[in-house]
Amino acid sequence: MRLRLLVGLSAIAIVGNSIAGGSSYSLQGRPAGTDLTEEGLQVDAAAQATQLATAAPITFEMSVATTVTPPETPRQLNAAPAPSSAAAPPASLNLAPLGMFITNAEPLPPCGYADVPAQLSSQKQWALTMMDTTYALTAAYAPTDLVPASNAGIRSREPVRSFVIPDLKRMAQAAAAAGAPISIASGYRSFHNQSVTFRHWVNVQGRAAALISSARPGHSEHQLGTAMDFKARGGTDPWNLKDWGKQTAAGVWLGVNAWKYGFIMSYPRGMTAKSCYEYEPWHFRYVGVAEAAAVHSSGLVLRQWLWEHQPNPEVPSP
Numbered sequence: 001m002r003l004r005l006l007v008g009l010s011a012i013a014i015v016g017n018s019i020a021g022g023s024s025y026s027l028q029g030r031p032a033g034t035d036l037t038e039e040g041l042q043v044d045a046a047a048q049a050t051q052l053a054t055a056a057p058i059t060f061e062m063s064v065a066t067t068v069t070p071p072e073t074p075r076q077l078n079a080a081p082a083p084s085s086a087a088a089p090p091a092s093l094n095l096a097p098l099g100m101f102i103t104n105a106e107p108l109p110p111c112g113y114a115d116v117p118a119q120l121s122s123q124k125q126w127a128l129t130m131m132d133t134t135y136a137l138t139a140a141y142a143p144t145d146l147v148p149a150s151n152a153g154i155r156s157r158e159p160v161r162s163f164v165i166p167d168l169k170r171m172a173q174a175a176a177a178a179g180a181p182i183s184i185a186s187g188y189r190s191f192h193n194q195s196v197t198f199r200h201w202v203n204v205q206g207r208a209a210a211l212i213s214s215a216r217p218g219h220s221e222h223q224l225g226t227a228m229d230f231k232a233r234g235g236t237d238p239w240n241l242k243d244w245g246k247q248t249a250a251g252v253w254l255g256v257n258a259w260k261y262g263f264i265m266s267y268p269r270g271m272t273a274k275s276c277y278e279y280e281p282w283h284f285r286y287v288g289v290a291e292a293a294a295v296h297s298s299g300l301v302l303r304q305w306l307w308e309h310q311p312n313p314e315v316p317s318p
């Protein structure tokens with residue numbers, strides 16, 4: 001395996017402001033990767049924490065990168081253009097929370113169904129954690145700095161990690177100024193809530209159908225606290241429309257502009273074989289402005305780009 005050590009970025013300053021203390025949020029029960037009708041699930045944050053602590057963890061064998069060679073050809077990260085409509089947040093908030101980018105030369109594996117531990121899966125590594133139908137977070141992964149999206153001036157109390165707020169706020173302001181105001185239908189989703197949701201869809205559809213439309217517990221990017229399903233402000237949930245990305249001003253605007261604010265559409269149209277999920281024009285994951293610019297300019301689906309930056313991925317045997 002060939003590894004290349006790439007650009008160094010400074011560590012992020014993570015803001016406090018935890019939601020701990022029993023605040024109750026409406027965690028939407030919609031699984032990732034589906035156009036199915038949503039069922040809202042009321043989950044008490046304190047109860048969630050208890051369930052997270054007591055849930056049986058997935059048993060994994062972790063592979064650890066041991067060798068890294070110096071750079072051969074450093075990849076240039078293009079700085080994102082600063083939006084002119086709002087003041088830029090502190091530079092530290094725009095940087096991936098990593099000391100380095102590392103690339104691997106393993107080919108992108110096909111989408112399978114397994115439970116392999118995501119590499120780079122500490123909470124500080126949120127920008128590079130690769131999750132799909134194979135790679136997952138454990139039940140113990142629960143961000144401790146969740147805040148309601150309303151902190152970004154958005155009419156939603158869906159939880160997101162606190163450091164997302166400045167860029168989310170700038171994006172919401174720019175979208176509104178462009179006549180495409182946005183809101184959030186679904187933010188953080190706990191491991192426990194994913195379990196409940198997946199069981200629900202297995203009961204409704206059967207396991208085979210649920211597998212291709214719903215994230216199994218630990219496999220949803222929503223568990224990171226940095227992925228969110230957007231909707232038009234005052235509009236219906238986006239999966240109720242045939243193509244929210246084309247039928248709403250908010251969807252069109254986000255599709256063109258979200259990357260400038262650090263958000264990448266995880267599951268673009270026609271890329272299911274590489275993204276592992278069907279087209280979801282509403283699902284964006286925050287990776288920070290610099291990394292989003294790099295992903296955007298690479299032309300790669302986010303899963304591909306992240307795969308290239310996993311230090312030593314364990315590839316499950318077919």
Ligand SMILES: [Zn+2]
Pocket residue numbers: 032033186222227228229282283284
């Ligand atoms: Zn989503």
